[in-house]
Amino acid sequence: MRRNDEMTLGLFLRPAGHHEGSWRDPDVPAKGEVDIDHYAKLAALAEGAALHFIFLADTPSVIEQDYAAMARVSRTICFEPITLLSALSSRTQSIGLAATATTTYHQPYHLARMFASLDHLSGGRAAWNIVTSGHRFEAPNFGEEELPDHDTRYVRAKEFVRVVEGLWDSWEDDAFIRDKQSGVFVDTTKLHVLNHRGSCLSVRGPLNIARPPQGYPVLVQAGASDSGIQFAAEFGEVIFAAEPSLENGKRYYATIKEKARSFGREDSQVLIMPGIVPVIGTSKEEASEKLQRLHSYMHIDTLIGLASRVLGSVADLRSVDLDSFVPESLPQTNFFQSRQKVLLELAARHKLTWRDLIRLVAASRGHLMVVGTPDEVANIMVDTFDQRAADGFNVMPPTLPGGMTEFVGLVVPELRRRGKFRSRYSGQTLRENLGLKRPLNRFTRPIAE
Amino acid sequence: MRRNDEMTLGLFLRPAGHHEGSWRDPDVPAKGEVDIDHYAKLAALAEGAALHFIFLADTPSVIEQDYAAMARVSRTICFEPITLLSALSSRTQSIGLAATATTTYHQPYHLARMFASLDHLSGGRAAWNIVTSGHRFEAPNFGEEELPDHDTRYVRAKEFVRVVEGLWDSWEDDAFIRDKQSGVFVDTTKLHVLNHRGSCLSVRGPLNIARPPQGYPVLVQAGASDSGIQFAAEFGEVIFAAEPSLENGKRYYATIKEKARSFGREDSQVLIMPGIVPVIGTSKEEASEKLQRLHSYMHIDTLIGLASRVLGSVADLRSVDLDSFVPESLPQTNFFQSRQKVLLELAARHKLTWRDLIRLVAASRGHLMVVGTPDEVANIMVDTFDQRAADGFNVMPPTLPGGMTEFVGLVVPELRRRGKFRSRYSGQTLRENLGLKRPLNRFTRPIAE
Numbered sequence: 001m002r003r004n005d006e007m008t009l010g011l012f013l014r015p016a017g018h019h020e021g022s023w024r025d026p027d028v029p030a031k032g033e034v035d036i037d038h039y040a041k042l043a044a045l046a047e048g049a050a051l052h053f054i055f056l057a058d059t060p061s062v063i064e065q066d067y068a069a070m071a072r073v074s075r076t077i078c079f080e081p082i083t084l085l086s087a088l089s090s091r092t093q094s095i096g097l098a099a100t101a102t103t104t105y106h107q108p109y110h111l112a113r114m115f116a117s118l119d120h121l122s123g124g125r126a127a128w129n130i131v132t133s134g135h136r137f138e139a140p141n142f143g144e145e146e147l148p149d150h151d152t153r154y155v156r157a158k159e160f161v162r163v164v165e166g167l168w169d170s171w172e173d174d175a176f177i178r179d180k181q182s183g184v185f186v187d188t189t190k191l192h193v194l195n196h197r198g199s200c201l202s203v204r205g206p207l208n209i210a211r212p213p214q215g216y217p218v219l220v221q222a223g224a225s226d227s228g229i230q231f232a233a234e235f236g237e238v239i240f241a242a243e244p245s246l247e248n249g250k251r252y253y254a255t256i257k258e259k260a261r262s263f264g265r266e267d268s269q270v271l272i273m274p275g276i277v278p279v280i281g282t283s284k285e286e287a288s289e290k291l292q293r294l295h296s297y298m299h300i301d302t303l304i305g306l307a308s309r310v311l312g313s314v315a316d317l318r319s320v321d322l323d324s325f326v327p328e329s330l331p332q333t334n335f336f337q338s339r340q341k342v343l344l345e346l347a348a349r350h351k352l353t354w355r356d357l358i359r360l361v362a363a364s365r366g367h368l369m370v371v372g373t374p375d376e377v378a379n380i381m382v383d384t385f386d387q388r389a390a391d392g393f394n395v396m397p398p399t400l401p402g403g404m405t406e407f408v409g410l411v412v413p414e415l416r417r418r419g420k421f422r423s424r425y426s427g428q429t430l431r432e433n434l435g436l437k438r439p440l441n442r443f444t445r446p447i448a449e
Numbered sequence: 450m451r452r453n454d455e456m457t458l459g460l461f462l463r464p465a466g467h468h469e470g471s472w473r474d475p476d477v478p479a480k481g482e483v484d485i486d487h488y489a490k491l492a493a494l495a496e497g498a499a500l501h502f503i504f505l506a507d508t509p510s511v512i513e514q515d516y517a518a519m520a521r522v523s524r525t526i527c528f529e530p531i532t533l534l535s536a537l538s539s540r541t542q543s544i545g546l547a548a549t550a551t552t553t554y555h556q557p558y559h560l561a562r563m564f565a566s567l568d569h570l571s572g573g574r575a576a577w578n579i580v581t582s583g584h585r586f587e588a589p590n591f592g593e594e595e596l597p598d599h600d601t602r603y604v605r606a607k608e609f610v611r612v613v614e615g616l617w618d619s620w621e622d623d624a625f626i627r628d629k630q631s632g633v634f635v636d637t638t639k640l641h642v643l644n645h646r647g648s649c650l651s652v653r654g655p656l657n658i659a660r661p662p663q664g665y666p667v668l669v670q671a672g673a674s675d676s677g678i679q680f681a682a683e684f685g686e687v688i689f690a691a692e693p694s695l696e697n698g699k700r701y702y703a704t705i706k707e708k709a710r711s712f713g714r715e716d717s718q719v720l721i722m723p724g725i726v727p728v729i730g731t732s733k734e735e736a737s738e739k740l741q742r743l744h745s746y747m748h749i750d751t752l753i754g755l756a757s758r759v760l761g762s763v764a765d766l767r768s769v770d771l772d773s774f775v776p777e778s779l780p781q782t783n784f785f786q787s788r789q790k791v792l793l794e795l796a797a798r799h800k801l802t803w804r805d806l807i808r809l810v811a812a813s814r815g816h817l818m819v820v821g822t823p824d825e826v827a828n829i830m831v832d833t834f835d836q837r838a839a840d841g842f843n844v845m846p847p848t849l850p851g852g853m854t855e856f857v858g859l860v861v862p863e864l865r866r867r868g869k870f871r872s873r874y875s876g877q878t879l880r881e882n883l884g885l886k887r888p889l890n891r892f893t894r895p896i897a898e
Contacts, residue, residue, distance in 0.1 A: 024629045031627060034569040034659055036539070060558060062657045067637040074627075074634050077620070077659050080559075080566035086535035087570045090485070107554065109509060109590040110529075117529035120483040121536045140653035141558040171526070178480065178523075180473045183748050185523050188516040204589035208511045210483055210526050299632050 002435030007385045007420050008238075008271055008392030010053045010098065011046040013039065016074050017399035018277055020306055020362035021297030023074035027402040033078050040091045042401055049408040050424050052433055053096030053127060054088070055220075055240070055394055056081040060105060061137040069305020072298075082114050089122035096430035098127035098220055098238075103160035104153050105133055105142040108203055112167035115217045116209045124213030124429030129220035129240065130231075132157050154227040156200040161219070161235055163203050166194040168216050169441045170206030192443045214431045215439040224252075224339070233259030233270070237436050240394050241274040242342055242366040245349075249274060249368075249389030269436060271391040274384075275367030278377045279398055280406045287371045294398055295359050307358045322355040342366045367396060374406075378414035385420060451884030456834045456869050457687075457720055457841030459502045459547065460495040462488065465523050466848035467726055469755055469811035470746030472523035476851040482527050489540045491850055498857040499873050501882055502545030502576060503537070504669075504689070504843055505530035509554060510586040518754020521747075531563050538571035545879035547576035547669055547687075552609035553602050554582055554591040557652055561616035564666045565658045573662030573878030578669035578689065579680075581606050603676040605649040610668070610684055612652050615643040617665050618890045619655030641892045663880045664888040673701075673788070682708035682719070686885050689843050690723040691791055691815040694798075698723060698817075698838030718885055720840040723833075724816030727826045728847055729855045736820045743847055744808050756807045771804040791815045816845060823855075827863035834869060 002008070015033035016023035023030075032038040043054055058081045062070075070076055081099035089097060097118065101111055111128075119126035132153035133139070139147045147153070175190035194205035221236030223229060232239045233256055243249035253272050260270040281287030303322070326347035330340065343366055347357045363369055368384070370377045384390045397403025415421035427433045451457070464482035465472035472479075481487040495503050507530045511519075519525055530548035538546060546567065550560055560577075568575035581602035582588070588596045596602070624639035643654035670685030672678060681688045682705055692698035702721050709719040730736030752771070775796035779789065792815055796806045812818055817833070819826045833839045846852025864870035876882045 023627070023634065024632055026629070030629065031625075036570050040539075060562065060657070062655050067640075070640075071635055071637050072632050076635060077625075077657055079569065079658065080562045083531060083535040083563050083566040083570060086532040087539045090489075090536045090539035105556070106559070107556070107591055110555070110559075113509070113529045114532050117532040120528065121485050121532060137653070140651070142556055143651040176480075176526070178472070180475070180479065183473055183521050183746065185472060186520055186525060188520045191516075191519075202589070202592040204586070206511050208509070208526055209528065297632065 002426065002433065003422070004268065005419065006422050007381070007390070007415070008273060008434055009051045009421065010055045010096075010273060010392070010394040011042065011051055011404060012055045012057070012275060012394045012396045013042055014057070014075065014400065015078060017403055018363070018365070018396040019294040019398040020073060020302060021294045022399045024297040025294065025399050025402070028399050032400070033074060036084070036087055039079070039084060039088060042404060043088050043092050043095060045401060045404050045408050047092050047095040049412045050422055051095060051395075052392070053098045053430060055098040055129065056084065056100060057129075058100035058102070059135050059138065060102065060133075061135055061141050063135060063137075063309065066301075066305045066308060068301040072302045073305070082118060085126070086118055086121055089118065089125065094125075094425040094433075096125045096127055096218065096433065097122055098129055098218070100129040100131055102131050102133045102138070103157040104148065105138060108160050108163040108201060109167065109205075109207070112164040112207055113209060115164075116168060116207065116212045119212035119214055119217050120209065124431070126212065126214070127218035127220050127238065127430060129222065130157065130161060130235065131222065150225065151227060154231060157231060158234075159198045159200045163194070163196050163198070163201055165216055166196060166442065167203070167205050167207040168212055169443055170194065171211050172441050172444055173211050173215075176210060211441065214429050215441070218430050218434065218436060224342070229256065229259065232256060233265075234263050237269060237271065238434070239270065239272045241272055242339065243274045243389065244342065244346060244364070244366060244368045246384060246387065246389055249384060250387060253389050271434060273392045273394050274390050275396050276381065276393045277364045277367055277369040277396045277398060278403070278407055278411060279363070279369065279371040280374055280377060280403070280410060282373065284372045284376070287373070291363060291371055291398070294363065298359075298362055303355070303358045303362065306362055307354070320354055322358070323353050326352055326354055326357050339366050363398060364396075374410035374414050377411050378418065381411075381415065382418050382420050451875065451882065452871070453717065454868065455871050456830070456839070456864070457722060457883055458500045458870065459504045459545075459722060459841070459843040460491065460500055460853060461504045461506070461724060461843045461845045462491055463506070463524065463849065464527060466852055467812075467814070467845040468743040468847040469522060469751060470743045471848045473746040474743065474848050474851070477848050481849070482523060485533070485536055488528070488533060488537060491853060492537050492541050492544060494850060494853050494857055496541050496544040498861045499871055500544060500844075501841070502547045502879060504547040504578065505533065505549060506578075507549035507551070508584050508587065509551065509582075510584055510590050512584060512586075512758065515750070515754045515757060517750040521751045522754070531567060534575070535567055535570055538567065538574065543574075543874040543882075545574045545576055545667065545882065546571055547578055547667070549578040549580055551580050551582045551587070552606040553597065554587060557609050557612040557650060558616065558656070561613040561656055562658055564613075565617060565656065565661045568661035568663055568666050569658065573880070575661065575663070576667035576669050576687065576879055578671065579606065579610060579684065580671065599674065600676060603680060606680060607683075608647045608649045612643070612645050612647070612650055614665055614888075615645060615891065616652070616654050616656040617661055618892055619643065620660050621890050621893055622660050622664075625659060660890065663878050664890070667879050667883065667885060673791070678705065678708065681705060682714075683712050686718060686720065687883070688719065688721045690721055691788065692723045692838065693791065693795060693813070693815060693817045695833060695836065695838055698833060699836060702838050720883060720885075722841045722843050723839050724845050725830065725842045726813045726816055726818040726845045726847060727852070727856055727860060728812070728818065728820040729823055729826060729852070729859060731822065733821045733825070736822070740812060740820055740847070743812065747808075747811055752804070752807045752811065755811055756803070769803055771807070772802050775801055775803055775806050788815050812847060813845075823859035823863050826860050827867065830860075830864065831867050831869050
C-alpha cells in the first residue's frame with residue numbers, strides 16, 4: 001500500500017517538546033505532561049497531516065536523580081504510554097500508536113496482552129518499540145540492585161520478543177466461529193499453547209485475547225550498539241535511529257538492510273526512520289534565534305544534569321570548565337553505550353566545547369537537527385531520503401504543540417510539493433500504511449518460511 | 450457528597466452478559482468481546498443512568514481448560530481491562546472505571562503507574578479491584594509451576610497494596626510548581642523515595658507520574674475467605690461481595706463494618722456492594738421463561754466445564770448423575786475456597802441437584818439472583834439495602850446490552866421513585882460520587898493518623 005518513493009513520518013511525542021528548556025516557552029502549556037487533551041491535540045495535528053504514527057518513549061523510573069537538575073526539568077513525570085495510547089485510540093481514526101516498553105522488567109504475558117488489547121482497541125494501529133532497560137534507577141523499582149549487563153539484557157530481549165510473538169499466535173485468525181445456532185464459539189483445534197521454557201523465561205500461554213488485527217503489532221527497535229543492530233536487523237520493522245550525519249546515516253542504513261537480508265528479510269520490510277529535530281523559522285536567522293531562546297531557558301544545573309545522564313556520569317562535570325573542549329574518549333559505562341559514542345564522535349568532528357555539546361544534547365539528544373526555513377528542512381529530509389540514509393523520519397519538534405503546528409503547516413506541504421509525502425492514509429492498519437506485511441501465525445506458517 | 454439513604458450502583462461488564470449461555474441470545478452482538486464500540490455503548494447506558502462505576506473482572510490466563518467446554522463459551526478472550534478502561538475514559542465523562550488486577554503476578558511499580566495514569570486520564574475516576582490469583586493456569590504464564598498457597602498470596606497482597614500506595618505518594622499534591630519565570634518545575638523537597646524492602650517485595654520508587662487526582666484510585670476488594678475479609682476490612686473501600694441470602698448478607702455486612710472499625714475506619718468509608726443478577730420480565734412468568742431460555746443455550750459440556758471450574762475440579766462430574774443431590778461437603782482446594790463454600794451452602798439449603806446448582810452458577814456465580822418484574826427487583830434491592838445487608842450493588846445483567854437496557858429503563862426509575870437512587874452525578878471524581886474521603890499523602894499525614 002505504500003509507495004517506495006514516499007517517506008514515512010512519525011511524531012515523537014514529549015509533553016513540552018524535545019528541547020530540554022521547552023516547558024518554559026510561552027507557547028507550551030504548563031501542565032501538558034498529564035493532560036490528555038494536550039496529547040489528543042498533538043495526535044490530531046499529526047493525523048490531520050496523515051503522519052504514520054505517534055511515538056512515545058518510556059522509562060519505568062524517574063530519570064533524573066540530581067535534585068538540583070531535576071527541579072528544573074518537566075520530564076520527571078508523564079503518562080504511562082500504553083494507557084495513554086489506549087485513551088488516544090478513542091480519539092483518533094487512522095494514525096499508528098507506538099509505545100515503548102522494556103523487555104528487561106516486564107512480564108511477557110502482561111505485555112503481549114496489553115499490546116494485543118491496544119491493537120484491537122485501535123483497529124490495528126498498535127506498535128511496540130522494544131527496548132532493554134538502560135537507566136540504573138529502573139533496577140531497584142523491580143527488586144534488583146543493578147541492571148543486568150548490556151549483553152544479558154539483549155539475550156533476554158530476544159527470547160522475550162519470541163515469546164510475545166508466540167503468545168499473539170495463541171489463536172489462529174479464524175479460530176472464533178461464534179455460531180449461535182450450533183453453540184460453538186471457538187474451534188479449539190485452532191488454539192495453540194506455547195509451552196515456552198527457555199533460558200530466561202518460562203511461559204505457558206495461551207493468551208486470553210484473539211490474535212491482534214495486525215497479526216503482530218508493528219515491531220519498532222532503536223538499538224545502535226552491536227547487539228542492538230543485530231536485534232534490529234532480526235526483529236525491527238521500524239528502526240528508530242539516531243544518525244546526525246549523512247555519511248554515518250548511509251552507512252547505518254546499508255548495514256541494517258544487509259544484515260536484515262541475511263535473516264531473509266526484504267528491504268521494504270525494514271524501515272529506517274532516524275529522529276529529526278526541525279527548528280523552523282521564516283529565515284535561518286529567525287530559526288537560530290529560536291534555538292538560542294530555548295537554550296537560554298536552561299539553567300546551569302539543567303545542563304550539568306543532562307550531560308551527566310546522557311554521558312553516564314563518568315566525568316565530574318561540576319568541576320569541568322564548560323568552555324573547554326570535550327576529550328575524544330571517556331571510560332565506557334553500562335548505560336547507553338551507543339549514544340555516548342555518537343555524541344563523542346560529534347564533539348570530536350565539530351570541535352565542540354562541553355557547553356556546545358550539552359546544548360546540542362539538550363536540543364537533539366544525538367539526533368539530526370536542522371535549523372532553518374521550511375524549504376531548508378524539507379531539502380535535508382529529501383536529500384537524506386534520496387541518498388538512502390533514511391526511509392522516513394521520527395519527527396521531534398523542539399516545542400509542542402508549536403513546533404508541530406509549524407512542521408505540519410510549513411514543512412509537510414514542501415515535502416508533498418516534492419512528491420515525497422502522501423496527503424492521506426492509504427490503508428486501514430498501521431502495517432498497511434507502512435507497507436509492512438501481516439505476519440502469518442507461526443502455527444500455520446508453511447514449513448519453508 | 451453522597452446521601453446515606455441512597456444506594457451505590459456499579460455495572461459489572463462482561464462482553465455478552467453474565468449468564469454463561471448469553472452469547473447465543475439473538476440480542477447479544479456476536480463479536481462483543483473485543484469490540485470497543487460494544488463496551489462504549491454499555492458504559493454510556495450506565496453513565497446515562499448515573500451509575501457510580503463500571504467494573505471489569507480479570508484473570509491473566511485463559512480460564513477454561515476443558516476443550517469441550519471451552520469450545521462453547523465466549524469468555525475465553527477479552528480486552529485487557531486497564532487498556533480497555535483507558536480507552537473508555539475518552540468516551541465517558543463522569544462514571545467510575547474499576548479494573549481488576551492481581552497482586553500475585555504483577556509488579557507493583559508497573560501497576561501503580563498504570564492506575565495512576567488511568568486516574569489522570571479520567572480526571573479522577575479510576576478504581577482498582579485488588580485480587581490474588583486463584584486460577585491454577587495463571588502460575589505457568591508467569592514462570593511458576595503452581596500458585597502460592599492461599600495465605601501466602603494474601604501476605605504478598607497486603608505488602609503489595611502498601612507499596613502501591615507508597616508509590617502513589619511519591620510526589621506531594623502541590624509538588625509541581627511549573628514556574629516558567631523562575632524555571633523551577635518541581636519542588637524536590639516534596640518528592641519522597643519509598644525505599645521499600647519487605648518480605649515479598651523490594652521497590653525503591655519514586656513513581657514517574659504525579660499523585661493521582663483522587664490521591665489513590667478507589668480500592669475495591671472482593672475477598673470472602675477469612676484472610677479476604679480481614680484484607681477487605683483493612684483496605685477495601687468498596688467491597689464486592691457474593692451474598693445470595695439476606696441473613697448471610699446482614700451477617701457479612703455487620704462483620705466487615707465492625708472489623709473495619711477496629712482498623713479505625715468509619716462505616717461510611719467501607720461500602721458493601723454485593724453482586725445482583727436481575728432477570729427482568731413484565732411478569733414473573735416472563736422473567737422465568739427468559740432464564741429458562743438462557744439455560745437452554747448451555748450444552749452439557751458447558752455445564753460440566755463450569756462446575757469443574759467453580760467447584761475446583763474435585764468431583765469427577767462426568768461420572769456424576771446430574772439429577773442427584775449435591776453432597777454437603779467436598780474436599781477443600783487451593784482455589785476460590787470461599788465461593789465453593791457459598792455454593793455448597795446454597796445447595797444444601799435449597800436441596801439442589803447438580804443440574805440445579807450448575808444452572809444457578811451459570812446464571813449467578815453465587816450472587817443474589819432476582820427473577821421477576823422491575824418492581825420486584827427494586828423491592829428486593831431496597832429491602833437488602835434497608836436491612837443493612839448492602840450499601841449498594843454491583844449489577845450483573847444476564848445479557849448485555851439487553852439486560853442493562855432493561856435495568857436502566859425499568860428498575861432504576863423504580864429505585865428513584867422509592868428515593869433510593871440519585872438521578873445525576875453529585876461529584877467530579879469517583880471518590881466524591883461514592884462519598885469516600887481523599888487519602889492524605891503518607892508523607893504529610895499528621896502523626897496522629
